[in-house]
């Protein structure tokens with residue numbers, strides 16, 4: 321009993337139970353004997369069922385992070401866990417299973433998402449067949465299960481009428497819907513997308529974003545979307561900004577309904593406090609007040625004030 325009481329008194333460990341937990345993640349690339357630190361001690365927790373946009377300037381480390389989360393690249397140091405799988409400790413077999421069953425991905429280029437010689441429904445069934453292996457491919461029960469899941473995904477993504485077409489016979493938006501269905505075939509816990517609306521016009525982009533929302537809401541996937549698209553970033557509950565290989569700030573949005581049933585979205589900006597107490601203030605705030613180098617800090621009763629350097 322004493323042990324139970326002690327365990328109950330323990331604080332919840334960092335990111336416990338979350339879908340994605342990255343702690344002090346480092347990825348160093350060496351190209352022509354020059355070292356590039358693409359991730360420099362990145363911390364990130366994404367809760368189960370969340371829909372998150374990752375934003376940041378070109379070269380800030382977004383794709384590097386996504387490749388690590390997709391199990392395609394291994395970080396140099398730190399810890400990264402997705403649905404309880406330790407991304408630094410997996411062997412080749414575990415990594416393959418991880419990529420087939422735990423994560424799904426949608427890339428910007430269609431060629432990376434869909435096989436050109438297969439129809440949409442064949443593309444969706446393929447990940448299930450690969451997962452099931454040779455034996456499952458021969459059984460009728462498995463074929464029926466795959467067909468049922470394919471039908472469910474075609475419906476959810478509103479592409480049932482395109483089931484028999486090949487990728488070249490689809491528009492960009494239809495290709496991305498099909499890509500989302502393929503990524504969701506094996507019901508992964510986490511769906512990752514790298515600039516999925518990058519090659520689409522804004523109206524089609526908005527519809528694709530709606531498809532991600534459907535997948536998040538109806539199929540229960542945790543969704544992480546890397547995007548430059550301010551429209552996408554503005555529509556999710558949580559936007560995480562990456563700067564210089566670290567998570568630097570977050571915007572959380574909440575829909576508030578007033579007494580007349582009128583809905584408004586309230587936004588709040590947060591900065592990440594690391595374990596040594598460092599914060600990175602938003603560049604636009606610093607520019608607005610002309611703050612650089614040294615700033616004055618004061619402790620108030622319930623907050624900390626940061627002001628321009630007032631020392632004469």
Ligand SMILES: Nc1ncnc2c1ncn2[C@@H]1O[C@H](COP(=O)(O)OP(=O)(O)OP(=O)(O)O)[C@@H](O)[C@H]1O
Pocket residue numbers: 349350351356357358376377378379380381382383384385
């Ligand atoms: N394989 C690699 N070898 C060497 N350097 C790399 C490699 N991959 C990425 N980098 C470097 O790591 C840094 C982060 O790159 P990354 O592609 O993650 O940025 P990004 O935020 O996704 O950029 P973008 O928005 O332009 O796609 C960059 O300086 C990049 O040049």
